[in-house]
Amino acid sequence: MKNVVIHKIVTFIFTEEQLKAFWEKKKTGVPFTSLTNEQHMKLAEEMLQHSSHSQLQQHLIDGGWRTKEDMKGLVLAEDDSREHIHVEIVDTSIPQRPSNKLFIDRLTEFTCSDCQFSFYVRGLQTLPSVLCPSCGKTVQ
16 A cells, blocks of 8 residues: 655655545546556645644544554655655555665654653754753763
8 A cells, every 4th residue: 555654743644545535525537546656745745735633633643543554665756855844655565675764854853862852953964962952961
């Protein structure tokens, strides 16, 4: 199954079935199966923009509907052209390949090993020692 994964500090997952239902409501006359990966990603972004707060709950990881497993698989296409959003289409039926630490919206996520506080830093060229904003300890 192909799911679209949108990383925007909060990660939203739109399943193929959800996208198909949204597409069919649009009544374009174009079959859903003819859409390209890029069109799937644009459709997910449109769905994101037109979702109410309560509708967004069904796209959040661990919100009761989506799990982290729904975003794991082979990345078929991605759009990293904008600074504030990163979009991927992931085929969850194909195992994912090993990858580096995820860079969300060009931010690097750090988790302090002492206090478990997670935070993000933008624009790192190298990985220097970073101080935890919560407890002040060095995070590596």
